[in-house]
Amino acid sequence: MISRRTLLKGFLALTAGGVSLGGYSFAEPFRLKMTNYKFTPKNWPRDLKLKMVVLADIHACEPWMGIEKIRRIVARVNAMSPDVVLLLGDFVASNGIQRYGRKIEYGVWADALSKLQASLGVHAVMGNHDWWDDPSLVAARAGIPRASKELSARGVNVLENDCVRLVHEGQPVWLAGLGSQTAFWLTRRERKANGGWGYIGTDDLAGTLDKITDDAPVILMAHEPDIFPKVPDRVSVTLSGHTHGGQIRLFGRSPVVPSKYGNRYAYGHVKENGRNLIVSGGLGCSILPVRFGVPPEIVSVEMG
Secondary structure, three states, X not given: OOOHHHHHHXXXXXXXXXXXXXXXXXXXXXXXXEXXXXXXXXXXXXXXXXXXXXXXXXXXXXXXXXXXXHHHHHHHHHHOOOOEEEEOOOOEOOOOHHHHOEEOOHHHHHHHHOOOOOOOOEEEOOOHHHHHOOHHHHHHXXXXXXXXXXXXXXXXXXXXXXXXXXXXXXXXXXXXXXXXXXXXXXXXXXXXXXXXXOEEOXXXXXXXXXXXXXXOOEEEEOXXXXXXXXXXXXXXXXXXXXXXXXXXXXXXXXXXXXXXXXXXXXXXXXXXXXXXXXEXXXXXOOOOOOOEOOOOEEEEEEEO
């Protein structure tokens, strides 16, 4: 199977001779758009209005997702007056992208994100790159990523297979946060036994949902969208990132998506059997500083 790394390099080679197309692919990472979703899930109280702002895949790195841009994003989010801000993981730049820029220190980007404001708080989950940035954690297949520690120390509520019960407009809402599904690489023998899929995660969907103690609606934060086929009707909406929308998107499809399901969960609002999944295109870049057809985005989700 062709990898995203191979695809991105091939795309660069293809566009090298076309100044306009090639130049745009390098310019698009510096763009920023707003994407808004408004809907009412079937199991959501119709009189409960909730505005969520979602930030995914920051991959803090100069100049592609520099600290001043992160601060501008924070200011823009605060100006939106969200009820809750959700951070969907992959805060750090790893896996190649740092070769093309300068990695931002943990404390610097964490300080910037700590300025986010929302009446129901700021909540986060970890992504695979937040694990991969520490080889000792990957080797041990256990521990707490530094990104989690830095955010927690600054008042951000990090959920690792855990839930928090929020109360908005006098009505309860559960926010559940799942561990990363691709936190650790498998050995060759393990991949063979696992049907070729090369990762295992820290995620525990059943254990997370077991912590819910009443029938209030549930919002699930899951860095990778691949969990969605297992998410029960009990969950009103699943919010994910990870895919970057494929990072290259042509005619509504991405040639390569880091998902077992290909384009099925690559980007946008996905509805299956009355259930809802929203996949953000993210903010930063992975592997190479290239985007085409899927610019960095802030996602707003309004329900009710």
